[in-house]
Amino acid sequence: MTIILDVRDLTKKFGGLTAVNNVTIGIEERSISAIIGPNGAGKTTLFNLLTGIYKPDSGTMLFNGRSLIGLRPDQVNAAGMARTFQSIRLFPGMTVLENVMVGMHSRLNISLPATLLRTPGFQIQEKKVKQKASDLLRFVGLAGKGDEVSRNLPYGDQRRIEIARALASDPKLILLDEPTAGMNPQESAAAMGLFRRVRDELGITVVLIEHDMKVVMGISEHITVLDYGQKIAEGTPADIRANPRVIEAYLGRRAAGTTEQEVSAEVEL
Amino acid sequence: MATKSVSQSPWMNVRTTMRQPVVAGALLVAYILAALLILSNLDRGSLWFPLYSTLAFPALVLSPFIILASPVRTPLKVILVALLLFVAIPYLGMRDSSYLELIIQICIFAGLALGLNIVVGFAGLLDLGYIAFFAVGAYTWAMFTSQANTVFNINGWLVSGAAFYGFIFLGVVVAAVVGILLGLPVLRLRGDYLAIVTLGFGEMIRVIANNLDKPINFTNGSQGLFDVGRPPVPPLLYNSVVGAEAMLGFPIANATPLSQQLLFYFIAIGIIALIIIVARRLDNSPIGRAWTAIREDEVAAIAMGVPLVRMKLMAFAMGASFAGAIGVLYGAKQTFVSPESFSLIQSISILAMVIVGGIGGIRGALFGAVIVTLLNLLVLKNLSLQINALRNVDFIVPIINFHIRDWPTQLEPAKYERLIFGLLLIVMMIFRPAGLLPEPRRKMELLEAKGEEPVTVTAENPVVTAQPDAGKA
Numbered sequence: 001m002t003i004i005l006d007v008r009d010l011t012k013k014f015g016g017l018t019a020v021n022n023v024t025i026g027i028e029e030r031s032i033s034a035i036i037g038p039n040g041a042g043k044t045t046l047f048n049l050l051t052g053i054y055k056p057d058s059g060t061m062l063f064n065g066r067s068l069i070g071l072r073p074d075q076v077n078a079a080g081m082a083r084t085f086q087s088i089r090l091f092p093g094m095t096v097l098e099n100v101m102v103g104m105h106s107r108l109n110i111s112l113p114a115t116l117l118r119t120p121g122f123q124i125q126e127k128k129v130k131q132k133a134s135d136l137l138r139f140v141g142l143a144g145k146g147d148e149v150s151r152n153l154p155y156g157d158q159r160r161i162e163i164a165r166a167l168a169s170d171p172k173l174i175l176l177d178e179p180t181a182g183m184n185p186q187e188s189a190a191a192m193g194l195f196r197r198v199r200d201e202l203g204i205t206v207v208l209i210e211h212d213m214k215v216v217m218g219i220s221e222h223i224t225v226l227d228y229g230q231k232i233a234e235g236t237p238a239d240i241r242a243n244p245r246v247i248e249a250y251l252g253r254r255a256a257g258t259t260e261q262e263v264s265a266e267v268e269l
Numbered sequence: 270m271a272t273k274s275v276s277q278s279p280w281m282n283v284r285t286t287m288r289q290p291v292v293a294g295a296l297l298v299a300y301i302l303a304a305l306l307i308l309s310n311l312d313r314g315s316l317w318f319p320l321y322s323t324l325a326f327p328a329l330v331l332s333p334f335i336i337l338a339s340p341v342r343t344p345l346k347v348i349l350v351a352l353l354l355f356v357a358i359p360y361l362g363m364r365d366s367s368y369l370e371l372i373i374q375i376c377i378f379a380g381l382a383l384g385l386n387i388v389v390g391f392a393g394l395l396d397l398g399y400i401a402f403f404a405v406g407a408y409t410w411a412m413f414t415s416q417a418n419t420v421f422n423i424n425g426w427l428v429s430g431a432a433f434y435g436f437i438f439l440g441v442v443v444a445a446v447v448g449i450l451l452g453l454p455v456l457r458l459r460g461d462y463l464a465i466v467t468l469g470f471g472e473m474i475r476v477i478a479n480n481l482d483k484p485i486n487f488t489n490g491s492q493g494l495f496d497v498g499r500p501p502v503p504p505l506l507y508n509s510v511v512g513a514e515a516m517l518g519f520p521i522a523n524a525t526p527l528s529q530q531l532l533f534y535f536i537a538i539g540i541i542a543l544i545i546i547v548a549r550r551l552d553n554s555p556i557g558r559a560w561t562a563i564r565e566d567e568v569a570a571i572a573m574g575v576p577l578v579r580m581k582l583m584a585f586a587m588g589a590s591f592a593g594a595i596g597v598l599y600g601a602k603q604t605f606v607s608p609e610s611f612s613l614i615q616s617i618s619i620l621a622m623v624i625v626g627g628i629g630g631i632r633g634a635l636f637g638a639v640i641v642t643l644l645n646l647l648v649l650k651n652l653s654l655q656i657n658a659l660r661n662v663d664f665i666v667p668i669i670n671f672h673i674r675d676w677p678t679q680l681e682p683a684k685y686e687r688l689i690f691g692l693l694l695i696v697m698m699i700f701r702p703a704g705l706l707p708e709p710r711r712k713m714e715l716l717e718a719k720g721e722e723p724v725t726v727t728a729e730n731p732v733v734t735a736q737p738d739a740g741k742a
Contacts, residue, residue, distance in 0.1 A: 051572055077574035089569035091562050093710040101555070102562045106574030108555050112583065115554045116547055122554075129555070149710075169574050 004029040004173055004205050005050075005081075010059035012042075012049055019045040021229035022059070027173070027222075032199055032206045034216045036240075037226035038249060043209045044086055046226070047175050051083050052076040064172060078106035082171035084162040086178045086209070090150045096161055097146035100133040103168030136164040139201075140194060156187045163194065167202065174198065176208040180215050188212055192219050217241070225249065294341045297332075297349060304329040305357050309364040316662060319655035326368060327643050329361070330375065334636055334706075354538055359531055363510070363519060369530050374646060376537035377599055379638035382622040383544045383631065384591030389620065390629035390708075391548075391557060392584035393564025394456070395464040397616050398471020402589035404478060404611035405447050406440035406596020408488060411606040414498030417489040430601075433500035437540070437597045444593025445586040447474075452585040456578055459567065471616055479608040493607025497600050500536075502528045533602045540598065541635075544591050548631050551587065560584055565714060618645075621690070625697055627704025629711040636706050644693070645686060653683035 005027035012020040020042045027033050035043050048054045050061060052073040061068040063081055071079065082103070091099050108129065114122040137146055140160040145153065150161055159179055166174050176195070180188040192215055198204050210216045216223060217237045225233040225240060227249040233240060240246055286292055308325040311318055336349045362369030381403060388396045412421055413428045413436070421427055428436075455466045482490030489495075502525070510528040551557050559580045562570040571577050600606045618641065626637020659673040666673065682689065697704075703712045 053568065053572065072576070073568075073571040074574045074576045077572060083572055085569065085572075089566050089572075091565040091569065093565055093714045094558070094561055098558055098561070102558050102570070102575065103573050105555060105559055105562075110555055112556070115556055116550055118550060126554070165573060 001028040004064055006062040008060045011057050012045055012054055013057050018229050023231050025224050027207055029205055030203055031221050032219055033222040034220035035209050035224045036216055041226040042229040043226055044177055047177055077169050080172040082166035082169050083175040084166050084177055088158045088162055090158055090161055092151035095147050096150050097133050099150050099161055100136055100164045100168050101129050103165035104129055106169050136167055140164045156183055171204060173205040178209050180212050188215055195219055288340050290341045293339045294345055297336055297339055301332050309361050316658055319651040323648055323651040330639055366527055366530055369534055371646060373533050373537055375639055375642045376541055377595055378642045379635050380541050380544055380595040381592055381619045382634040382638035383548055384588045385619050386623050386634040387548060388584050388588035389623055392560040394581060397464050397468035399619055400611045400616040401471040401474035402444040402448060402592035403596040404474050405444045406593035407600035407606045409440045409443050410436045410597040410600040411494040411497045415494035416496035417494045419486045419489055430498040430500050433601060437594050440593035440597035441590040445590040448586040448589025449582055452582045456581040475608050475611050493605055495605050497604045497606060499601050502532050506532055536598055540594055545631055621694060627706040627708055630706060630708035633704050633706040649682045649686050653681040
């Protein structure tokens, strides 16, 4: 298997706090990987570094053989890495369809004269954009909801719109930041099915940050554990479950008998 | 219940009847004709003239909005608006050119409001120096045609009035370039910071205009550029005006200034029509969607692949270019361009138009421009005139026995223009924060910002019913 995302010795400091400390991660193409860790472990910071929202202090990030250092978020998106946000960040006043259409921006041929003249090429592109957006909505299970204003949809649907919007840019890799946060077990199970289909049917590499251990253990082929900005473990779900350092990081202060469910419930608080 | 339904039904019947396209069309025509006839037959010398014209003129000028909101079919709407713009208003202008002057002013502000609406309404960039681009357009034309003692005049670089149409295009280009140059350093800032910096840039342009008379005289400084050139009146227009006046049996007034005014009026209408088309096409395109995305969530927009700086620059340049075109028209119409016309208060006025009308919407921006300009240039001024006229004839208000001449001169409405305007804005922001003709999407954003419960668009219809739009549904 080829490594699609190769992060080495990545470090980001905020003043005296080292949010991400010498982290090295390799993500295999067409895999589903999870990044876990207690709150404040630097998981979201890592995503923000990867997508160009923050600039790393040191380290290298190679995506598909290309360095991500110095790229703006829109350039990272154009390079084929899309993401969702921990707290949903849809465009609240736009319709569901329009949200997904915005996601295609980096793949469009945007020309002011063509827009103003409504050239045939422009019209064909608009048609294709609409068609693709509704196809994606069908893929994530929101067929027929395209014309609703996104903020009016229930929470779980909004998470799905975010995924459809991220998929709209034809990414090679998608970063999902706590995609099942706030979902009930049924919704989480459905979401896991969706993530698998993203990989199996679209061939997109999936990397997720997740607190719900049921999701993490149920879906990931590879898990990386961060604590205080450092990578403390990685491996298959079975490895991670048995790793004493992980148990310490997560359960350290807790009685040994705590179940994963309780841990995830606490972490979500 | 029974009594209620009985008492309601006649009114409901009237409403249903009025919704019939034919009835609505007839009512509209009657309404416009009535306003037009009253207005064109008012006697300027009569005691109540200011009050009557204050009522009748807005009724006529606002009729396009009523037509658009009415339930008549689209082709009929187009015909009615065209008749209004190309027959009724020119007719009124022949009867009394001061109305035409007012309408051209409204058009100029409407164009500016539409341009600013792209920057503030579409892309969400608060620009407090927008008037600078208007100034750039006005100076572009004025410098090349003014008889003032500028370097252009001395060296014989002046162009003839016939170059006007080319200069509208040049004004667009120059203003867009200035917009990009100002935008490049500025647009990395957000929200309040952007507002402050654009405010500073707006003042800079004014100060530059004020001081660019030394060492080389480009702008004639604070004295301004006078005798600015005007586009020549096409003989066809002049002859039609003379012919129309003869046909309608008017006393032939001076046909030359009138046809000049009519020319400006038609150019203004043309520019506004073009701006509306451009704005609509932009709004309904990947560019417009990217602007909306930036406005609603900048971080999400850039993470979804929207290049922030480039899209913002595009919004800035588009808005600026509209102001540039309108500025060229303004320079030619006024024949005098000086830095005073481009003060901060003008920028704020235009912003107020956009906000009053309904930020983000094309119809809202137009509506706001009409309302605010009418208020500033007609309503308050005429109320003062009315009070003075009544004072002069020693009018006594019946019943309360109030002598108008006892009305203190300090309390003339025109003196309180800004106060009344400010109060209006405060009341608006409290009761109708999304504007008089709000954009549905903007309203959603306002709700989002206030953290209120999600409301579906259909559930909002009661609010919408209060507006003329409701007729469409």
